[in-house]
Amino acid sequence: MHWYEKLNQYFPVEEMKSKEHMESLLREHPEIYHKDEGPKHVLMYVELEDFVFIDYLFVSKASRGEGLGHKLIDKLKRKGKPIILEVEPIDYEDSDSEKRLKFYKREGFEHATSIGYSRRSLATNELNALEILYWSPTNESEQKIFEAMKKTYMMIHTYKDKEFYGRSYQPVEEVLTKRDNHDDLLEDI
Template sequence: MHWYEKLNQYFPIEEMKSREHMESLLEERSDIYHKDEGPKHILMYVELDNFIFIDYLLVSKNARGEGLGHKLLEKLKRKGKPIILEVEPINYEDSDSEKRLHFYKREGFKHANSIGYERRSLATKELNELEILYWAPNNESEEMIFEAMKKTYNLIHTYKDQHFYGESYQPVEEVLTFSRDPKNENLFENL
């Protein structure tokens, strides 16, 4: 099965980029957008000078528990840059969402609870809320993570969006917010 189909089967429609969007990023932004694919995993990520953004990480269900996710993250951590990713809030009816958070907590990720992220899906037209997790090797601040997320949103998420989807995503100022006094709780507190 093609790597895109594997991702498309696993990730919710509102989080998926189109195949054309992702293939264009791999071809036209190959300096920063990368795919690491093996028989049991797919890792799509952005690497810039001062951070790495994981766009998609999929470890096959039959390979979970083998340490593959840990090995993939270790490979990125060795670069010595903050690693950022987006996750869905815990859905207690979906055991994968809780397992995913346990995994990232074990890997040393923190929840950027001062960053709000709410984007309207072009596929479903529904408002989609995501949480930002990050690994900070040098205690990078949430302000730095916020700036990196804005850059990722503009460089990657909205890349040629009008061309691929016939309409544009909202501007970054409407999607990402930063609060010096966060009201939302830390995702990892109740794990």
């Protein structure tokens, strides 16, 4: 199965970039947008000078529990930069959502409780709220994570959005916000 189809079958439509969008990033920005693919996984990530952003991480159900996800995260950790990703809050109708959060907690990720992230899907027109998780070898502040997310949103998520989707995503100021007193998603897991 093609790498895009693996991702498309696993991730919700409102979180997926189009195949053209991702292939364009790989082709036009190979210095920052990367694909690590194997028979049992697909990892799409952005690497900039001061952080790594995991765009998509898929490990096949058949190979879960074999340590493959840990190996992929460990490979990124060895770069010595903060690692950032977006994740859905727990959905009790989707057993994978809690398993994902437990996995990232085991890997040492923290919840950026001061960052709000909500964008309208161009595919469904629904508002999609996600949470930001991060791992840092140097105890980065959530402010630095916030700035890195803004950069990712503008460079990657909205890259040629009008060309690929016929309209633009919301401006970064509407999507990423600072917030107070938000519960830690990973606390009770």
